[in-house]
Amino acid sequence: MQSRNELKKRAESAIKKSAAYGEDFDLDTLGIASTEIATSENLQDLDTETKKKLLNVGVVPSGEGRVGSFLMLDNAISHKSLYDSSLELMSTHEAMEKYYWLKDYSWKLVAVDTDKYTATSYLENANGYFIRAPAGQKAKLPVQTCLLLGSRNVSQTVHNIIIVEEGAELDVITGCATKNGIEKAMHLGISEMYVKKGATLNFTMIHNWAEQVGVRPRTVVHLEEGATFISNYISLKPVRSIQSYPTVKLEGRGAVTRLSTIAVAHPGSELDLGSRAVFNAPDTRAELISRTITTGGKIIARGEMIGNAINAKGHLECRGLVLSNEGMQRAIPILEANVEDIELTHEAAVGKIARDQVEYLMARGLSEDEAVGMIVRGFLDFGMRGIPEELKDDIDKTISQIGMKAM
Amino acid sequence: MLEINNLSVEVGGKRILTNINLRVEMGYTHVLFGPNGAGKSALLMTIMGFSGYNAVEGEIIFKGEDITHMPVNERAKLGIGVMTQRPPNMTGIKLGEFVKLVSKKNINPEELAKPLDMIRFLDRDINVGFSGGEIKRSELLQLAAQKPDLYLLDEPESGVDLVSIEQIGSTIKKLLFGDATCAGERRKKGKSALIITHTGQILDYVEADKGYVLSNGMMLCTGNPRELLNQIKSKGYKGCIRCNREMS
Numbered sequence: 001m002q003s004r005n006e007l008k009k010r011a012e013s014a015i016k017k018s019a020a021y022g023e024d025f026d027l028d029t030l031g032i033a034s035t036e037i038a039t040s041e042n043l044q045d046l047d048t049e050t051k052k053k054l055l056n057v058g059v060v061p062s063g064e065g066r067v068g069s070f071l072m073l074d075n076a077i078s079h080k081s082l083y084d085s086s087l088e089l090m091s092t093h094e095a096m097e098k099y100y101w102l103k104d105y106s107w108k109l110v111a112v113d114t115d116k117y118t119a120t121s122y123l124e125n126a127n128g129y130f131i132r133a134p135a136g137q138k139a140k141l142p143v144q145t146c147l148l149l150g151s152r153n154v155s156q157t158v159h160n161i162i163i164v165e166e167g168a169e170l171d172v173i174t175g176c177a178t179k180n181g182i183e184k185a186m187h188l189g190i191s192e193m194y195v196k197k198g199a200t201l202n203f204t205m206i207h208n209w210a211e212q213v214g215v216r217p218r219t220v221v222h223l224e225e226g227a228t229f230i231s232n233y234i235s236l237k238p239v240r241s242i243q244s245y246p247t248v249k250l251e252g253r254g255a256v257t258r259l260s261t262i263a264v265a266h267p268g269s270e271l272d273l274g275s276r277a278v279f280n281a282p283d284t285r286a287e288l289i290s291r292t293i294t295t296g297g298k299i300i301a302r303g304e305m306i307g308n309a310i311n312a313k314g315h316l317e318c319r320g321l322v323l324s325n326e327g328m329q330r331a332i333p334i335l336e337a338n339v340e341d342i343e344l345t346h347e348a349a350v351g352k353i354a355r356d357q358v359e360y361l362m363a364r365g366l367s368e369d370e371a372v373g374m375i376v377r378g379f380l381d382f383g384m385r386g387i388p389e390e391l392k393d394d395i396d397k398t399i400s401q402i403g404m405k406a407m
Numbered sequence: 408m409l410e411i412n413n414l415s416v417e418v419g420g421k422r423i424l425t426n427i428n429l430r431v432e433m434g435y436t437h438v439l440f441g442p443n444g445a446g447k448s449a450l451l452m453t454i455m456g457f458s459g460y461n462a463v464e465g466e467i468i469f470k471g472e473d474i475t476h477m478p479v480n481e482r483a484k485l486g487i488g489v490m491t492q493r494p495p496n497m498t499g500i501k502l503g504e505f506v507k508l509v510s511k512k513n514i515n516p517e518e519l520a521k522p523l524d525m526i527r528f529l530d531r532d533i534n535v536g537f538s539g540g541e542i543k544r545s546e547l548l549q550l551a552a553q554k555p556d557l558y559l560l561d562e563p564e565s566g567v568d569l570v571s572i573e574q575i576g577s578t579i580k581k582l583l584f585g586d587a588t589c590a591g592e593r594r595k596k597g598k599s600a601l602i603i604t605h606t607g608q609i610l611d612y613v614e615a616d617k618g619y620v621l622s623n624g625m626m627l628c629t630g631n632p633r634e635l636l637n638q639i640k641s642k643g644y645k646g647c648i649r650c651n652r653e654m655s
Contacts, residue, residue: 356495359457362480363489364509364553371480378499378532 007112011122014113021300022243022272025214027116030186032124033074033154040079043069049180050148057175057206058388059146065389066173070129070145074156077127078148087139087170088132092159095130102130105161109192109220109249117188117216126157126190133168133199142171142202142388147189149178149213155186162191164199164227171202173388178210185212191219195227197252206391207235207242211268215242225252225281231259232384233273234391236398238266245274245302250284250312261290262380264402265297267326274302274332279312279342286314291380293320294327295402304334307342314343320350321379323402373400408433408599409454409557414465416446416453423449424624427465431557431601434594436583436613438632439603441621442644447603448492450621451559454601455489456482469557488555490546492562496535502545503529510552519551523574539566540575547578558583558600564608576612583613590614607636620647627651 018024040046043054043061051061054071063069067084070077077091088095096102112122129145149156164170176187187209195201201221209215221229229248248257259275277286292299303316320329331348353375361371377399387395409431416424424446431437441447453460454467456479467475474482497505506516506529520526523544534542543563550558563579564572583600587593593614602609610632618632620639627647628635638646 354495355458357497359479360495360497361500361505362478363455363457363483364505364549365480365483366508367480368478374500374505375497378497381499 007107007122010111010113011119014119015116015123017113017115017119019115019117019216019243021245021302022216023214023241023270025186025216025241027120027155027186030153030155030184033149033151033156035075035127037073037076037078037150039077040071043071043079053148053177053179053208054146054175055390056394057146057177057208058173058204058391059144059175060388060390065141066144067139067141068143070143071148072128072146072158073148073150074154075127084139086134086137087143088130088134089143090130092126092128092130092161095161102161105163105192105194106159107192109222110190110218114218118190118218120155121157121159121188121190124157126159126188128158128160128190130161131170131172132163133165133170135165136167137165138169139171142173142204144173144175147174147176147187149182149185149187149209151185152182153184155188158187158189160189160191162193162201162203164195164201166197167199168196169200172204174203174205175208176206176215177208178213182210183212186214186216189215189217189219191217193219193221193229195221195223195229197224198226199224200228200230202230204232204387205234207233207239208237209239209242211238212240214240215244217244217246219244219246221246221248221257223248223250223252223255223257226254227252228255229257231257232387233259233261233263234387234395235263235271236395237264239269239271241270241272243272245276247276247278248286249278249280250286251280253281254283255281256285258287259289260382260384261292261301262384263290263292263299264398265292265294265299265327267296267324269297271297272300272302274304276304277306277314279305279307279309279314282309282311284309284312288314289317289382291319291382292329293376293379293402294322294324294329296324296326298328300330300332302332302334303346305336305344307337307344308339310339310341312342312344314345316344316346318346318348319379321376322350322352323376376402408435408470409601410468411454412466412468414453414467415463416449417461417463418449418459422624424453427626429619429626431599433599434597435616436600436602437617437619438610438615439601439619439621440607440635440639445621446624447621448561451489451561451601451603452491454559455479455487483553483555486556487559488550488553488557489559490543490550490561490563492565494534494542494546497533498535500533501529502531502533502548505533506548506552509549514552516548516552520548523548523578540568540571543567543575544571547575547582551578551582556598558598558602560600560602562603562605565605572608576609579609580612610636620644622648
């Protein structure tokens, strides 16, 4: 058991440690976001602009179609409501106080000294959401959480913990956004997720940051026997830099995961997005899929599968579209097998839209714009399940804008 | 309907069609014969306006309008529809949705797909994993939704099993002739078509009015399609080439 002092020491030693990937941000130039912000009893009381921001990241202010809502504004817990008493939703700080055992989960998957971003989050005693689905509980609707940046020149530090107990099922939608007028800010987000025996976690995350925001999520997921973790990650709007490499550890026999990413790099954006599956138990399965588009920004799509147990099976697919001469796409698939009887495969392709595809559609009467829009939409639509209805319009709009820009 | 005058075409800087003249009147079906590599497909691709097929001389007139350098979609809007030999895989685009879009939401894709036995393909990505016959039927389904006035069909019967040939042949007949019961009505109401055929099997379903023989990028001969087909069957294209030489 590592003591607090030990963790503190390790964090302090990593406070200047650059991350393995992505632009190196100097956190000293930014303050730490405030924890003193008025709470909102009702998300519908928020101003119209903020409500729109929430909706565009799949967070419904009325709470309709959701069993719970949680809003973190800067570093303050601004709202929390729960309609399903069988679930638990509170701030990580509250949960740490309430449950002594939670120390066995907190900072156990993500190492505090991973880099300066984890170190800062630890040393700043980052707060966030704690969601727990008790054994056997199957939530019918998703819990929605929103991490909103509302101040400029600050770092938002977040620490989330999700626990899905044995045989339970939980859907979580997390929307991350920036209020208007935030020129420069950082989001540091630690997420530790535990999916226990036979349980399922569907996790959908939508990012909608701003041009000058740097984003450094650090996510590790632990799957027990027969557990399932499905993740959808969507980032279609301009942002300065996102670097993330969520890792799923398949620790129990027969655990299954599928991580899907769709992302667009606009001019000035740098996205370094990866996903990693570590097969530590037999008969585990993973599918890592990414579809990325550049309209002038830089995208690195990483994927890594490490096979340490027999009869594991994984497929990695990175496909990238280049819609501008200014942009860059790099796909880096890594497969590693450390035992025999394992099957890991990958498929990677980057390039522009094929002319013959555009003309094929045009030959049936579609304009060039319509044809490109349709191809782009088809490229991004590969059967992600669980995308909130509220998001679809905004996604469609963004895709048609991307299609127009491509011409 | 379609008038091609002295058309020469280059692909990648190489001349592949020379001085082509051809005319398809309203309600008429013409067929194009020729050995592999003669330039038949290139002619259809050029009429449709696909990039890479550069008309360097001559003109293509459709419904009185010079379309020689018109974008593909404008030609489609004017009423030209094509079935190509090897259409690209359209990952992520569902056949049913596309058919609906092409018809401007005027039709029920299932109704249209039923006679072509394509209902189960409506939810599939267009051409992805389709067999030869399925591609042809999918193309016809799209054409049925598009309802062009001039059909450009590139070997509708090639790579297709016998059952599919029956479906394809009768669908083409229906698309071209509609309910017309006689030749006169066909002229008034029917659609026009330019069909490439290797085997002539399509002639068992569709009454063609005129045939052309294309070889080495040049039009060798025109005449009654069945007569031409019989000639080709008995003497091969070499016979056509020889005959053409003797005539000139």
